[in-house]
Amino acid sequence: MATAFSASKFAAQPFPLNTISPTSQNKNKLNKLHPSEKAHYAARDPITALKKYLIENRLASEADLKAIDKKIDEVVEDAVEFADESPVPPRSQLLENVFADPKGFGIGPDDRYRCEDPKFTEGTAQV
Known part of the structure; x- marks a missing residue:
């Protein structure tokens, strides 16, 4: 779990801000969590919650969401390939x-x- 501290003009002291998602790109953070912590954050994952909401309200099917995930992976892979092939900027x-x-x-x-x-x-x- 990554904990950030953010100062607020409404609070006298900084407050902890938990910033982990089971769908995080940083798998190292996830591997360091205790299984109970993983389950806790998995239940609060906004991406998973949105997918569940879309399916329950018949706004998207499981196949639609898998197609979206596949498209996201393709876009990210294309961006990485473009960056790797691009010259280093001055x-x-x-x-x-x-x-x-x-x-x-x-x-x-x-x-x-x-x-x-x-x-x-x-x-x-x-x-």
Whole structure:
């Protein structure tokens, strides 16, 4: 089970946020769980719950869902293949499409990461 801590303006202290799904891509997390923990999280898995809801309400059949799963696997496999066959992008593109407003971020002429506004590294910048 991965536990993240998130600060909230409504709470005085951070609160635990359980973030595991039996359908997770990270099988290492699942293998470390005790069988009772696996069963607990399997019962709460939103993907499994959605599939059950769709079948019970006759919005999709088991065959429809298997076809969707197969299509998802194909799309992911195509994306991985595309990424593996693509050239490595230049360092100048490292931070493209990462920040909503990338002012001050980038790779400097010396090929090192830079930040023009020190407030970003201090965590006091107003975005």
